[in-house]
Amino acid sequence: MANFAPEKASEDAINILNRALHQERALSDFEITKIEKNLDSVRRAGYLAEYHMAASCFFAIVGNMDGLLQSSEEVFKSKYSSSKNKLQVIFALNNAMRYRDIYNYIINFYDDEFIKEPAFVDCALSAYLINLDFNGANKLKSKLGNEIYNLKDISTTIALGKALEQFFLKKNSCDDYRNYITNTLDWYSCNLLGKARKLLGQSSLNYSFYEDETIDFLSISIEFRKGELDDLLDLEDELLTYIASSEYPAYVKSSLNIKMNFKDLGDEDELTETVTFYD
Amino acid sequence: MINPVDLGLYSQGNYGENKSEVEYRCCARTAYYSLFHHFKSIADSLPGGYDKSLGSHERVIRKLLDSSNEQHRKFGVALSNYKDIRVKADYRIDVSFSKNDAYKILRYAEKTFGI
Numbered sequence: 001m002a003n004f005a006p007e008k009a010s011e012d013a014i015n016i017l018n019r020a021l022h023q024e025r026a027l028s029d030f031e032i033t034k035i036e037k038n039l040d041s042v043r044r045a046g047y048l049a050e051y052h053m054a055a056s057c058f059f060a061i062v063g064n065m066d067g068l069l070q071s072s073e074e075v076f077k078s079k080y081s082s083s084k085n086k087l088q089v090i091f092a093l094n095n096a097m098r099y100r101d102i103y104n105y106i107i108n109f110y111d112d113e114f115i116k117e118p119a120f121v122d123c124a125l126s127a128y129l130i131n132l133d134f135n136g137a138n139k140l141k142s143k144l145g146n147e148i149y150n151l152k153d154i155s156t157t158i159a160l161g162k163a164l165e166q167f168f169l170k171k172n173s174c175d176d177y178r179n180y181i182t183n184t185l186d187w188y189s190c191n192l193l194g195k196a197r198k199l200l201g202q203s204s205l206n207y208s209f210y211e212d213e214t215i216d217f218l219s220i221s222i223e224f225r226k227g228e229l230d231d232l233l234d235l236e237d238e239l240l241t242y243i244a245s246s247e248y249p250a251y252v253k254s255s256l257n258i259k260m261n262f263k264d265l266g267d268e269d270e271l272t273e274t275v276t277f278y279d
Numbered sequence: 280m281i282n283p284v285d286l287g288l289y290s291q292g293n294y295g296e297n298k299s300e301v302e303y304r305c306c307a308r309t310a311y312y313s314l315f316h317h318f319k320s321i322a323d324s325l326p327g328g329y330d331k332s333l334g335s336h337e338r339v340i341r342k343l344l345d346s347s348n349e350q351h352r353k354f355g356v357a358l359s360n361y362k363d364i365r366v367k368a369d370y371r372i373d374v375s376f377s378k379n380d381a382y383k384i385l386r387y388a389e390k391t392f393g394i
Contacts, residue, residue: 208363210363210366210367210371212334212336212337212362212366213333213334213335213336213337214334215333215334215337217362217363219360219363229382229383229386230386232383233383233386233387233390240353240356240357240360241349241353243353243356244349244350244352244353244355244356245349245352250340250341250344250345250355251341253344253355253356253359254337254340254341254344254355254359257356257359257360257363259360261383262379262383264375264377264379264380
């Protein structure tokens, strides 16, 4: 019998995930079955840190939030988890828009090695900004080397961070805004992410600031590149129902819109995009 | 006298193949105003007054969002979500306005009015 290599099995699973991410499409049923089989082999062989890392990546893509959060926790608490495994989990959480969870991990667990990895820096900056921790974002920025700081994606996120900081400086009660953003994105990831991935593919977050009748507004759009508008409107209707039922002051919901859109060609100011995993 | 549905129908006429950016902007703003007037008539009927310190759009949105009725709050969220399209259509002529921008709000108005 050939030797079983758990790293190879999880690597194969991640390659399938990355192929779907590159092609901006949902996983096929065949691919899901193949990944589940590989993950099961890794788990049964007792390589639990490896299993939970690869499972996190998979759960993020299919929108299984219970699975993602459980596996993420296992990776971060296991003494057998490598830095690479933890980074993969950060990417998985990013791909599921779990910015509050990323934030909690990076403030409690920090490895200076991570800031040499541009994708981590982008995820971490996004998590600080979405949690409205501008001091945290500025502290991270100050540690970046020039080669990272000047990368296009990073400098775009830094510029957006400055705009967000300016926007929220003028607002009262950042707590309400922070909870509104993070709770809404968490609700989205639990309830709509899986369906959206199947119908509309991958998404990114886009921020736009505007002023009307002397009030400053911010729109956060979850943007897709393909799919049918009626599908998007049906999913957005569920999001609107959630927001309408949530208990935030009217001025919070009115000055900060969270919605779903199709991406326009030429838009380049996304805060963060889906990250491919390490092969 | 016209009603919000008439505005919705008018906005449909500014959408389609071979339309210009001006027409897409016109489509989007008219679709927005069809929704605004429809939702304002609902807000007018709710108890309590408007916060006059706010602008004419924001006071309608806030009144709907403050309603005890979840459906009315949902109208407030929707109107609030679409106001950036109206602002872009009306004021941001320095940035391109796409068919996509117009289509989403038009389709939402069509669904709202069943047209």
